[in-house]
Amino acid sequence: MKEIKLIQISKEFNNRKVLEDISFEANEEEFVVLVGPSGCGKTTILRIIAGLETPTSGKIYFNDSLWNEVPPGERKVGMVFQNYALYPHFSVFENLAFPLKVQKVDKSTIAEKVRKVAEMLNLTEKLNNKPKELSGGERQRVALGRAIIREPNVFLFDEPLSNLDAKLRVLMRAEIVNLCKNLKTPSIYVTHDQIEALTMGSKIVVLNQGKIQQVGTPNEIYYRPANTFIATFIGTPQMNLFQGFIQEGKFFEKNGLFQFSLKQFDYYSGNLIIGIRPEDIYLTSRETSIINTTVKATEYIGYETLVYFEHQGKLYSFILDKNHNLPKEGEQVNLAFKTDFLHFFDKEGKRIELDTN
Structure with missing residues (x-):
C-alpha cells in the first residue's frame, strides 16, 4: 500500500520556526485534509513533501524510502494549485500531454493516456479548446488531469477550489475525492475552509501557528475537539x-x-x-x-x-x-x-x- 509519512518535521525561516514537530501519514485509502488559518504552515508542508523546501529537522518517507534527499523531479508528486497553472496558448490536449512530453514519452502512448484522462474528467469534447474557452470548473479539471497523467506517488492540492463559485466548489469537492479514491493514490489537500475539511477529509489534520492541534476523522474533530481553538475554528456557527x-x-x-x-x-x-x-x-x-x-x-x-x-x-x-x-x-x-x-x-x-x- 502506498503511504507518505512525515515524522517530527520542523522548519525555520530566518531563525523563525514556522513548523514544529509535524507528524502524520497518508495512505492510498485516505484523503487527508490539512486545515487551519492563513499562515499556519499548511502550504509549507506541501512544499516540503514536494521537495521544494528542505525541512530543518525530521524525516519524510514514501513507503520505506527516505525522501529527504530525493530531488523534486524524482519524487513524482502531482500538484494542483489554486491558479490552475495552465499554458494559455496550448489546447487542452497539449496541456494534458505536456508532462509526458517532458519525460520524452512516445506520441502513441501520450495520445492514449490523454484520451483516458480526458474521458475520466469529462473533457473529451474540450480537447481542442484553449483554456480561455473553458469554464472555471473545466480549467480546474484540466489542472487535475495534468497531475493525474503523470501517475504520481502522491497528490498534493493547495486550495484548488478557491477561485470557483460556491455551487461549483460543491461539485468539484466530490469529484476530487472520488477520483483520488479510484486512483488509489495518497492525497493531501490544503484548505482554510473548515466546511471543505469536514466534507472531503477521511482524516483531518488541524494546524495552528505551525503546530498540529489534532488529527482525527471529521466526526472526532467536530464532536471531540482537543482544545478550545478547534472547538471555535471547526463548526459554523462556532461553539x-x-x-x-x-x-x-x-x-x-x-x-x-x-x-x-x-x-x-x-x-x-x-x-x-x-x-x-x-x-x-x-x-x-x-x-x-x-x-x-x-x-x-x-x-x-x-x-x-x-x-x-x-x-x-x-x-x-x-x-x-x-x-x-x-x-x-x-x-x-x-x-x-x-x-x-x-x-x-x-x-x-x-x-x-x-x-x-
Missing part, C-alpha cells in the same frame, strides 16, 4: 464557550450569566470552560431554563434560523429549525442545554475527558 468555575458540583459562569449543577464534577473545584454547540441549545420554559436572556439578532437561512444573544460584550448563538416560532429582536428567551453534548476544557483550553464508565 459557544463559557468561562467560569466549579464549586461543590456547581458551575458558575464568571460574569453571572448562569449557574447550574454538574454532577460529573462533584470531585472538582477550580476554573473550567464549558463548550456547547449552537444546535445543542434549545428554547424551554422559565422553570427549566439555564439561561434567561434577550435576543440580540437573528439570521434566517431557510431551513433554520441562527439566533444571537449577548452578554458582557460577547455574542453567543443557538439554532432553531423551521418548526419553531422565531423570537424577535429584543424578545426575552429561556434557554437550556442538551447536557449530554457539553464539552469541558481546562483553564488552558485543553479538553477534559470524563470517565463515562
Whole structure:
C-alpha cells in the first residue's frame, strides 16, 4: 500500500520556526485534509513533501524510502494549485500531454493516456479548446488531469477550489475525492475552509501557528475537539464557550450569566470552560431554563434560523429549525442545554475527558 509519512518535521525561516514537530501519514485509502488559518504552515508542508523546501529537522518517507534527499523531479508528486497553472496558448490536449512530453514519452502512448484522462474528467469534447474557452470548473479539471497523467506517488492540492463559485466548489469537492479514491493514490489537500475539511477529509489534520492541534476523522474533530481553538475554528456557527468555575458540583459562569449543577464534577473545584454547540441549545420554559436572556439578532437561512444573544460584550448563538416560532429582536428567551453534548476544557483550553464508565 502506498503511504507518505512525515515524522517530527520542523522548519525555520530566518531563525523563525514556522513548523514544529509535524507528524502524520497518508495512505492510498485516505484523503487527508490539512486545515487551519492563513499562515499556519499548511502550504509549507506541501512544499516540503514536494521537495521544494528542505525541512530543518525530521524525516519524510514514501513507503520505506527516505525522501529527504530525493530531488523534486524524482519524487513524482502531482500538484494542483489554486491558479490552475495552465499554458494559455496550448489546447487542452497539449496541456494534458505536456508532462509526458517532458519525460520524452512516445506520441502513441501520450495520445492514449490523454484520451483516458480526458474521458475520466469529462473533457473529451474540450480537447481542442484553449483554456480561455473553458469554464472555471473545466480549467480546474484540466489542472487535475495534468497531475493525474503523470501517475504520481502522491497528490498534493493547495486550495484548488478557491477561485470557483460556491455551487461549483460543491461539485468539484466530490469529484476530487472520488477520483483520488479510484486512483488509489495518497492525497493531501490544503484548505482554510473548515466546511471543505469536514466534507472531503477521511482524516483531518488541524494546524495552528505551525503546530498540529489534532488529527482525527471529521466526526472526532467536530464532536471531540482537543482544545478550545478547534472547538471555535471547526463548526459554523462556532461553539459557544463559557468561562467560569466549579464549586461543590456547581458551575458558575464568571460574569453571572448562569449557574447550574454538574454532577460529573462533584470531585472538582477550580476554573473550567464549558463548550456547547449552537444546535445543542434549545428554547424551554422559565422553570427549566439555564439561561434567561434577550435576543440580540437573528439570521434566517431557510431551513433554520441562527439566533444571537449577548452578554458582557460577547455574542453567543443557538439554532432553531423551521418548526419553531422565531423570537424577535429584543424578545426575552429561556434557554437550556442538551447536557449530554457539553464539552469541558481546562483553564488552558485543553479538553477534559470524563470517565463515562
